[in-house]
Amino acid sequence: MNDSRVQASTQKLLELLEELGAYTASGPGVTRLLYTKEWRQAQIFLQQKMVGFGLKVTTDKVGNVYGRLCGRSPEEMVILTGSHIDTVVNGGKYDGAYGIAAAMVALQDLQMNYGQPKRTLEVVSFCEEEGSRFPIAYWGSGHVTERYDGSEAATCKDADGISLQAAMEEFSFLQGVTEGNGARNDIGAFVELHIEQGIILEKTDTQIGVVQGIVGQRRYMVKVSGAANHAGTTPMLMRQDALASAVEMLYVLEGAAKLAGEPLVATSGKLEVHPNTPNVIPGEVLFTLDIRHIEEDDLECFCAKLFSRYYEITAERGVTLEVTPVLHTLPAPMDTKLSTALENICRQQGKTYRTMVSGAGHDAQLFAPRCPTAMIFVPSRSGISHSPEEYTSPKQLAAGLEVLTAMLYELAY
């Protein structure tokens, strides 16, 4: 791409991001939760922009929005690119929105410079990914990939007791709703461009991250039960202290994770102590575990060893242990052919890049088991995301856009 073409595309991308960022419930940052007024306005804004960009607009029953650039060979599978329009509360204006805005600009640029593609290109704005309003994530891409069929909506409620079903009925209806439940079996490849939301690219002064895979995650709730008793009259050797036991377990967790090394990460982010009183020995402690790795076998092995050590601690201290699995997602490897193509594109464009693992979940992980899938990362300043402080410079955004555009050209032309 020559300089003036890159400049024109970058300008359009920055404008789109600014305009999208204005659809927020309140500040600071962007708050655009699923099926709220600002969410709906943002999706309608995108529909109008897509029409202006020469794309054919459709939507589905959950409110995913598509912009289609029809190919000369409609019998061939569609090349899909995009990301999610929802945000966390007081999030940034790049998470999700960047992948959609860049995809729209890329499609318009390709059409203007090369005309109609051979294979159909589509940009998608998924209705939801974050799980911020309802206790369910990937509601948008989950419909497209048949993880969900819609039956989940009746029982799933937000903090105000509004069901997902009711919220959807009120707000999902956009222009041009398509029939069916939103599932798609015509997707031949999915490419997602996203900010890194981590610090690796910035720390290593690298322009592009070529994602090799998205980690698998296991979450557990651990309950340690001991005996609540008087802090003054119970001798140290006659205690069943649930908190002291839990602390030893968390110490073991950190040590084992450091020993296992990258890319394994393990976190306990929430702890509840009962009765939580200064002069009472804690009788019960609940804590969470969040363990992630790119290899399912390593994850399995780490958890098995960890829990066997936990049961030893339990026996030594005379407390009891209850481990409840809360979440289990499999690692999602990206397509090696597409990743290699991305590396080649970076080399051709003279961009610095590195292959990396995504420690955060993304819509791409739902597509990975169904079709060749690729992810491109650009740096996040100080690694900050899910915050009004989220920032990626125009130059960095432009680099990602250029790589995405070349990838889509290779796939569709």
Ligand SMILES: [Zn+2]
């Ligand atoms: Zn995101």
